[in-house]
Amino acid sequence: MSVTTNANDTTRAATRNTIQRALVLEAVRSLHNHPTSADVYEVVRERHPNISRATVYRNLGVLASRGDVLRVEVPNGADRYDFFNEPHYHALCRSCGQVSDVDMPYQNDLADQVRDAQGFAIDGHQIIFEGLCPSCQKR
Ligand SMILES: [Zn+2]
């Protein structure tokens, strides 16, 4: 084990970080069901058993803050991650917890209405509709 830090070590660490981030991004992009961080970890671990849960979770945070993936904050539930990173709306099934995309254009003027009324500088919003998914309605 080397205790010295030189440019090569720094480069190698940066390369490893880039590779790990790419693996996590690839896993999110392979899942189209709004996975939780635990779901993403399971997929990464199948192909790369040595990667730690902490590494996957940390990289999900980095990818979300860079806008490479969308983090969907679910009320009373685990955050979900979305390969589709444009602003869009979701529906949450209150029975099984499934999160789906809602086919509705993003309402930019909603933010304008809030700004006009409150002087608050809004830069985004999320909407999660709640109800029952088709398979839970059949039960
Ligand atoms: Zn359901």
Ligand SMILES: [Zn+2]
């Ligand atoms: Zn979505």
